[in-house]
Amino acid sequence: KAGVTQTPRYLIKTRGQQVTLSCSPISGHRSVSWYQQTPGQGLQFLFEYFSETQRNKGNFPGRFSGRQFSNSRSEMNVSTLELGDSALYLCASSIGLAGPQETQYFGPGTRLLVL
Amino acid sequence: AQKVTQAQTEISVVEKEDVTLDCVYETRDTTYYLFWYKQPPSGELVFLIRRNSFDEQNEISGRYSWNFQKSTSSFNFTITASQVVDSAVYFCALGYGGNKLVFGAGTILRVKS
Numbered sequence: 001k002a003g004v005t006q007t008p009r010y011l012i013k014t015r016g017q018q019v020t021l022s023c024s025p026i027s028g029h030r031s032v033s034w035y036q037q038t039p040g041q042g043l044q045f046l047f048e049y050f051s052e053t054q055r056n057k058g059n060f061p062g063r064f065s066g067r068q069f070s071n072s073r074s075e076m077n078v079s080t081l082e083l084g085d086s087a088l089y090l091c092a093s094s095i096g097l098a099g100p101q102e103t104q105y106f107g108p109g110t111r112l113l114v115l
Numbered sequence: 116a117q118k119v120t121q122a123q124t125e126i127s128v129v130e131k132e133d134v135t136l137d138c139v140y141e142t143r144d145t146t147y148y149l150f151w152y153k154q155p156p157s158g159e160l161v162f163l164i165r166r167n168s169f170d171e172q173n174e175i176s177g178r179y180s181w182n183f184q185k186s187t188s189s190f191n192f193t194i195t196a197s198q199v200v201d202s203a204v205y206f207c208a209l210g211y212g213g214n215k216l217v218f219g220a221g222t223i224l225r226v227k228s
Contacts, residue, residue: 031214043206043218056213088158092216100210101148101167106160 002027004093004107012113018079021110023091025072031055031096032074033104034066037088046089049074050096078112086114117142117211121219128197129227136192136222138207144168148210149190151181154221155203166190197226 005024013019025032033056034046045058049068066076072093078085088111092104118141128134140149151163164174166183174181178195194201204223208216 033214033216035216042220043208043216045215045217048214050214056215058215090158090160092160094214096214099213100215101165102210102214103150103162103165104214104216105162106152108157108159111158 004091004105006089006091006107006110008110009108010111010113012115013081014115015081015083017081018077019081019112021076021089021091021112023074023076023093023107025074025091025093026105029093029095029105030072031094031102031104032068032072033092033094034074034076035090035092036060037090037109038084038086043090046076081114083114085112087112117144117147117209117217119207119209119217119219121205121207121222123222124220125223125225127225127227130199131196133193133195134197134224134226136194136205136207136224138190138192138219140188140190140207140209142209142211144211149183150208150210150216151190151192152206152208153203154206160206163192194224197224199226199228202226 031050033048048056068074088109090109091107094102094104120139147168149166152160182191204221207219
């Protein structure tokens with residue numbers, strides 16, 4: 001079974017621009033979660049999508065948004081980029097039916113650098 | 116609020132030494148789930164183990180073992196006879212509230228040959 005895939009793997013943007021990251025979950029998984037990893041804040045939960053609906057949300061500003069398509073693929077968008085948005089963005093997938101007991105499987109991440 | 120603490124920022128050992136990574140968690144939930152993930156330099160988080168709050172049995176998988184103690188809110192991870200390939204960042208995480216994970220800060224493990 002193919003794992004979680006994320007595109008692009010690396011991205012360089014400038015302040016004020018917007019960016020869209022993509023995540024394809026493991027086949028059969030309907031939940032996709034996004035996490036931001038920075039040296040200062042560590043790994044932080046952004047949001048989770050299940051059946052095309054945002055089911056959980058972390059404490060991030062509205063500049064961070066996402067969506068999920070009918071095939072469970074998910075995109076994450078960050079508008080008006082700031083230097084502090086430079087991070088590794090990780091996507092994780094799970095079946096999505098059993099709550100916190102489910103194991104989340106992570107993709108390789110997209111490394112975003114904002115200049 | 117949920118919180119995970121990994122007090123060891125970095126550990127260096129010589130190959131074949133045993134090493135224990137500490138994890139202490141805080142939660143008011145009676146049902147919760149604990150995880151360990153490994154992050155090699157490539158960046159991808161690799162799942163190692165899941166444990167639920169009702170199962171305090173220790174687990175061993177090859178050179179890896181986990182010690183879960185509810186009385187001290189700890190879920191420690193031991194690597195026996197460490198190898199250079201074990202070098203990575205290891206994260207302990209607590210699953211709660213739907214499908215959310217709260218992670219500890221991670222422990223960098225360096226295994227030298």
